[in-house]
Amino acid sequence: MKLENTLKSFVQNRLEKSDILKNIYFFGKNPSKNLQNLFPDTYSGAKYFNSLMKLINFLSYRRSVSLRKKFLKNSKNVKIILPNDGFAKINFEHFKDFTEIIQQSKKILGDSLKKKTSDLNQKKNFLVTKNINVLENNFLPLRKLIKSNDFLSPITEYLGSFPILWSSQIWFSPNKKFTLGRSQNYHMDNEDYRQIKCFIPLEDINDENGPLTIIDANKTVKIFERLKKEKIIKYKHAKVSDEIMNKHHHEKKSIKLTAKVGEILYVDTSRCYHYGSRPSPKSRKVLFLQFFSINSRKVPVFQKRYNHNLLDEIEREIYKFYNPNYYFEKH
Ligand SMILES: [Fe+2]
Numbered sequence: 001m002k003l004e005n006t007l008k009s010f011v012q013n014r015l016e017k018s019d020i021l022k023n024i025y026f027f028g029k030n031p032s033k034n035l036q037n038l039f040p041d042t043y044s045g046a047k048y049f050n051s052l053m054k055l056i057n058f059l060s061y062r063r064s065v066s067l068r069k070k071f072l073k074n075s076k077n078v079k080i081i082l083p084n085d086g087f088a089k090i091n092f093e094h095f096k097d098f099t100e101i102i103q104q105s106k107k108i109l110g111d112s113l114k115k116k117t118s119d120l121n122q123k124k125n126f127l128v129t130k131n132i133n134v135l136e137n138n139f140l141p142l143r144k145l146i147k148s149n150d151f152l153s154p155i156t157e158y159l160g161s162f163p164i165l166w167s168s169q170i171w172f173s174p175n176k177k178f179t180l181g182r183s184q185n186y187h188m189d190n191e192d193y194r195q196i197k198c199f200i201p202l203e204d205i206n207d208e209n210g211p212l213t214i215i216d217a218n219k220t221v222k223i224f225e226r227l228k229k230e231k232i233i234k235y236k237h238a239k240v241s242d243e244i245m246n247k248h249h250h251e252k253k254s255i256k257l258t259a260k261v262g263e264i265l266y267v268d269t270s271r272c273y274h275y276g277s278r279p280s281p282k283s284r285k286v287l288f289l290q291f292f293s294i295n296s297r298k299v300p301v302f303q304k305r306y307n308h309n310l311l312d313e314i315e316r317e318i319y320k321f322y323n324p325n326y327y328f329e330k331h
Pocket residue numbers: 183187188189269274
């Protein structure tokens with residue numbers, strides 16, 4: 001018994017000290033879910049994981065790529081999110097139901113905030129989020145926007161395969177408090193090799209609303225490699241304090257993603273350093289949509305597919321792994 005305990009604490013000690021051993025241990029416990037742990041959250045780790053998933057998901061990946069080709073054939077001006085930038089802003093004032101989408105989202109958020117309904121997620125004190133289910137009947141205008149060529153083509157072109165919608169929320173950032181070491185510090189997101197987060201302003205976002213602030217993809221990779229070489233950070237998701245960032249980057253060269261109602265912001269938060277919702281004079285309200293490729297780290301191998309009874313081929317692909325109820329329970 002004594003020997004067993006000594007062995008146990010020895011193993012625990014080793015696991016705590018070594019990231020590699022820890023990852024192998026978790027992989028052994030649940031291989032399909034934790035396969036991603038074997039790939040570090042770095043540019044090359046993400047690239048290799050992506051390549052492996054292309055092999056494992058060979059058939060669905062090929063289908064996704066050919067659907068992408070077919071979809072892009074019907075679209076013009078698709079190269080809007082340039083790989084060196086990793087972000088773009090597009091005007092959607094011409095879209096027929098855009099105003100209705102904004103009004104509806106504002107009303108839903110307003111009602112929930114007023115009644116303090118239980119489906120509001122307030123885990124972070126600087127961000128209140130409310131999950132919405134785009135597949136419910138009352139979101140038909142938003143659903144139309146999502147599958148439209150104007151909206152989806154830039155994402156489809158940028159990701160290299162057909163995008164899947166992962167989460168859909170309405171965000172309210174009070175912008176009153178600063179929490180150290182959270183997403184109010186520069187960091188990158190680690191869910192995919194490339195991903196696109198869409199921010200649809202429900203009210204104009206200017207310098208006073210705590211806009212999302214980013215560093216373009218090209219500069220970001222250079223900063224990351226330097227910080228890694230100097231052993232300041234190991235991984236992309238690591239939060240970087242302003243003090244350290246200022247030594248490697250002029251804050252003046254950061255981009256404040258301001259936007260008017262009627263515009264949509266597209267950002268690859270996996271390739272652009274970013275922070276959001278810092279204390280500001282005014283709050284911020286946005287409709288938020290997050291798109292991954294089918295090879296995302298968030299889509300576990302052999303994951304159950306949802307919504308395969310949708311009639312439209314494009315929508316079947318977009319909503320393949322979309323389950324807002326699941327997302328709400330787990331996060
Ligand atoms: Fe983030």
